[in-house]
Amino acid sequence: MKPSLERLGGAVNADDLCEVLKRDGAAVVEAALTAEQLGGLNADLDRIVSATAPGLRHPSHERMVEFYGHSTVRIDGLPAKSKTFLEVMLSPLLCQAADHFLLPNCEDYLFNTGQLIEIAPGETAQMLHRDENAWSHFPAPRPALEVEAMFALTDFTAVNGATRVVPGSHLWPLERTAEPEEIIQAEMQAGSALFYLGSTLHGGGANRTDRERRRGLFLGYVVGWLRTEENTFLTVPIEAVREMPTRVQELLGYKAHMGIGVVDVGSPMQLLR
Numbered sequence: 001m002k003p004s005l006e007r008l009g010g011a012v013n014a015d016d017l018c019e020v021l022k023r024d025g026a027a028v029v030e031a032a033l034t035a036e037q038l039g040g041l042n043a044d045l046d047r048i049v050s051a052t053a054p055g056l057r058h059p060s061h062e063r064m065v066e067f068y069g070h071s072t073v074r075i076d077g078l079p080a081k082s083k084t085f086l087e088v089m090l091s092p093l094l095c096q097a098a099d100h101f102l103l104p105n106c107e108d109y110l111f112n113t114g115q116l117i118e119i120a121p122g123e124t125a126q127m128l129h130r131d132e133n134a135w136s137h138f139p140a141p142r143p144a145l146e147v148e149a150m151f152a153l154t155d156f157t158a159v160n161g162a163t164r165v166v167p168g169s170h171l172w173p174l175e176r177t178a179e180p181e182e183i184i185q186a187e188m189q190a191g192s193a194l195f196y197l198g199s200t201l202h203g204g205g206a207n208r209t210d211r212e213r214r215r216g217l218f219l220g221y222v223v224g225w226l227r228t229e230e231n232t233f234l235t236v237p238i239e240a241v242r243e244m245p246t247r248v249q250e251l252l253g254y255k256a257h258m259g260i261g262v263v264d265v266g267s268p269m270q271l272l273r
Ligand SMILES: O=C(O)CCC(=O)C(=O)O
Pocket: 068, 117, 126, 131, 150, 161, 162, 163, 164, 202, 203, 204, 205, 216
């Protein structure tokens, strides 16, 4: 049976979203951003995107070069680059989904990374993957480690690179690969979001247009005892963190996970006072 990707209205409550995520591993939430948030993010990021070269500028490993794409612009450090991004970090649906899936496995969760991902014409499809495989040394079966969302900042279409996703694959053994008919593209309007679990197979789509750029804002939370993908202590200056809401400071790692992530053997919050 061809799987389907559930589409929920922006007014969906978190319990209903979590039910669908538990069953399918992914769902589209329409109008997840307000018009002001969408406009604010694009205004904050336009100039930075146009000044940034595509592809990996400083590869951490040669394997990441292909994975991150040659015609795709990626930008992190977003908490210090956009005030609206901080609002999106605290968006109730995403935080409630993270509460639901991650709090059974940790004291509190952390911001894993936020990336602006702009796929330019000519980009090929990214390999399907599970984001939790970033922690591939952790043998399966793993507890839920990561909850994430890809917000569309432009329309996502089948030809401009809409994320490809495999509903139900979060329940598969890690070695099972997807058949073409099991892959669905998360076509959605700007302002909508694909919510998914870190165990769900997905990947960026190919951009087969002549001039359309597909801009997405990716944001994920992980259990607080993992090393996060983005090194937020270096991407977000501490002077900027001092001005942020307390919950954002916690999510950026200034809350210790019991004895993990401590400063002076205690809470890093002391550095923000
Ligand atoms: O750009 C996309 O649609 C997905 C990107 C992605 O899954 C990743 O880089 O991990």
